[in-house]
Amino acid sequence: MKDINGNLHNLEEYKGKITIVSFWATWCVPCKEEMPVLVDAYKKWKDRGLVILAASFDNEQTQPNIPDFVKKYKMQFPVLIGGTPEHLQQFEMGEYLPATVFINQNGEIVSRILGQARKKEVVERVEWLLGDRPGKKPPAAIVDHRPK
Template structure:
């Protein structure tokens, strides 16, 4: 094969690879709304994640309780703002059949532990290293909170920062009767 034909073949291969990448990116962006987006009334997908102490938490273990499932990151200022409110309300609602689970998405244990100790958080901090649970729930942006009733159904999906009063009202809404 002469030099000209080899160069043409290489350019064609590169062009095909680039066209494939662009096509996949467009497909992924246009179909992301249809994939894994949790809505009110859906059964909450079960998951198993570890907390910062190595304990496993499975969503189905909380059946019969209301679950306040919060997705957050240490870099997220709105997340940081609502964490003290969540802590205050957790101390009031943890004995009333409501569980707060805060899922950190893809950060190191060092950053998470630093954040938890700075804010004095006592509710379970779960780590979604591979972002599998984030993707299963279709979470974007952070913070996003999923309110799950005692039967395991999604009551509400909340994106953005909440006030302490908002959090209190949401916890009250998923409290078992």
């Protein structure tokens, strides 16, 4: 996928780093609530190798809203455009936003959250990936926060 500056991004280039892929859209209310959690995580752990790729599902009509969204939430990580349901399917995530994928340094998916990721969930997963949290790894199965 390309970012808002036209640069191409591929997950392979982030091997060796802890990567969070966040699927979101400017019109998605839970995405708006989740984004500050991801921004805070990036600020806290970017110097330790955390990468966040924010893949927008905005279409041609709503893509013009992306720059204001990026500015409002002070997103300092790559913001990708052109997200599709097929991208979510590559991570076996269904078709719901937001959706968040945690990938270890070897490029392996270690956890997935469908629906709004909670701060506690993001913190525990990143800390575990960094080796700061002892014990079992967080659940690899999809944590589902979709409204019932």
